Amino acid sequence: MLRVPDHQVAGHHARDGKLGPLIDGLGQFYMPLQSKERGSKEVAFYTSLSSDARIPDHICRFFFPLLHGTQLVEASNGSGLHPHLVLQDLTSNCLNPSVYESEEAGFWRPDRERVKKLSAEDTELVLRKLISSNSVGDWDSVPDCSLASAVYGGSTGFWPNCWS
Template sequence: MLKVPDHQVAGHQAGDGKLGSLIDDSGRFYKPLQGDERGSREVTFYTSFSSNTRIPDHIRRFFPVFYGTQLIEASDGSGLLPHLVLQDLVSGRLNPSIMDIKIGSRTWAPQASNDYIEKCLKKDRETSSLPLGFRISGLQIYVSKELGFWKPERTSFQRLSADNVRLVLRKFVSSNTSAESDSEPDCSFASIVYGGSTGILAQLLELKSWFEDQTIYHFYSCSVLLTYEKELALKGRIPGAEFKLIDFAHVVEGGGVIDHNFLGGLCSLIKFISEILTTPDECTSKASPKDSGENRLWSGNANNE
C-alpha cells in the first residue's frame, strides 16, 4: 500500500491534494516524474548510471538503488502518472535525523532556459549557495519521544550566514538540540556521526576523491542527504550515519571535464564538518541572526510524528 513519507524534509511533498512522492512497505520510494525535460533527464541519468561500468562499486553505494519506472496513482488524485522507483533511504530507520544539503554554488545547468537560470541565480545569491558552495534545503532532528522532531520551516534556511550554517551542522550532532532551548550545541555525537573511519566525513572524502577524477557527469542542483539514528547514539550504539546523493533532474554529461562546481561545494561542506570535529568546543551559537529568516530558524517548533 502506498503512503505519504513521514520523513521527507525537502522537495515536493504529497498531501492536501498536492503531487509528491510516496513510499510502500517494502522499502521503495516513488518519485513522480516532472512533466518537462527534468523528468526525462532524471530517468536518463539513473538508466545511464545503473549500467555504466566506469562507476566503481564503492561509489555506487552513495546513490539510491534504481528499480526503474512505474505507472501509479498520483498523490494528487490526477490519475496514473509515471514515477521513478527508488530505494527508500530511511526505510527501517527509527526516528531518523535528516539533513538535505544542496551542493554547488551554481544550481542551474547550461542548457536551462533563461527564465530558469534567472530564478536559480536569484536564489543562489540570496542563500549560502554562492558564498559557501552549498545550502541547507531541509532538516529534521530527533529530540525525544515526548517532543518528537525539531523541524524548522523551510523558509528559515533561505538566508543563513556562515556562522548559522555551522550552528545547524553542530545542532545536527548534539544531544541537547531542542526548539525550546537556546543553549550551546554540545556536539556530543560529532565523533560517531561525522568522525571515525566509517563516519560521514570519511564517506564524503571518499566521494571527493572520485570527483577529483570523474568527468562522466556534472551534477547541478544535486543534494547530499545526511541521516543517522539519534536514539541509537543516545544509547551508546552505532547510529548508522551515512549520506546518499539525491535529485538528478539537472545532471548533464561531463564531456571529459571535471565537475568543479560540485567538487567545490563538496570541499566546502567537508571543511565545515572537519572544523566541528577539530574544534568541538568552539562556541558558535552566539552568532546573531541578521534577518527574519534566521530568527525563524531558532524559534522553530518540534513536531511529534
Template sequence: MSLKPSEHQVAGHMKGGTAATLVDNEGKFYKPLQEGPRGAREYEFYETVKGNSMQEKSSKKECTGTLQTFMPTYYGSTTIDGVKHIIVQDINFGYDKPSCLDLKIGFRTWYEAPWNSDDWISNRKQVAFP
C-alpha cells in the same frame, strides 16, 4: 503492497500539502518525475547509472559503477495515476526518527533553460534573493 505518502518528507515534491513522493512497506521510495525534459533526463540518468541505457561505453560503465556506491538502489519505474515514478531504495526505511539530508551542489534554486519562461526564472530569483 500499499503505497502511502512519505511521512518524513519536509520539502520537495508536494501535492496538496502532503508529500507527492510515496513509500511502500517493503523499503521502496516512489518519486514522481517532472513533466518535460527535466523528468526525462532524471529517468535517463538512473537508467544510465543502473546500466540499462542503450548508450553504454566502457569509460561510462566505470564512472557509473563508482557513482552507484553513493546512491540508493534503483529498481526501475512505474506509472501511478497517470504519472511516471522512479522507484529507489527508501533510505529512511526502518528508522523511527530518520535524519537525512538531500544536498544540492550549487547556489541557484532555479533552472535557466530554454523551456523556462523569463517570468518563471525571475520569480525564482526573487524567492532566492528577496
C-alpha cells in the same frame, strides 16, 4: 499499499493537492516524474548512474538510491495514474531518518546555462574543489582533495588520481 511518507523527501511533500512521493513500506520510494523533459532526464540520470561500470559499486550504494525502474501508479493527490521513478527508500530501515541531499542543501547554485557548457575537464575541476579543504573563495588554487577519502572511498574509490 502505497502511502505518502511521513517526512519531506527529496525536497517534495505530497500535501495540499500537490503531487508528491510515495513509499510502499517494503523499501521502495516512488517519485512522480515531472513534466516535460525533467522527468525523462531524471530517469536517464539514474539509468546511466546504475549502469556506468566506471563508478564503483560502493559509491553508488553509499551515495545514491538503487534504481528499480519506472512504474505507472495512482498519484498521491488522487488525480489518476502517473508515471513514477521507483528508487530504493533510503530511510525505510531508519527510526529517525536524516538524509542530506546536497542539491537542496547547498548554499551556492551556479547558473544552469553555464553548467551545461562545462567541459569534462571543467566538471572534474569543480568536483575536485568540492572535496578539497581549500578556501571556498580561492578558486585559483590547486584542489588538495583532502576530503576525497571520506567522500569517495579512498585510493580505490571513484577518483584514485586524487592521491597521486
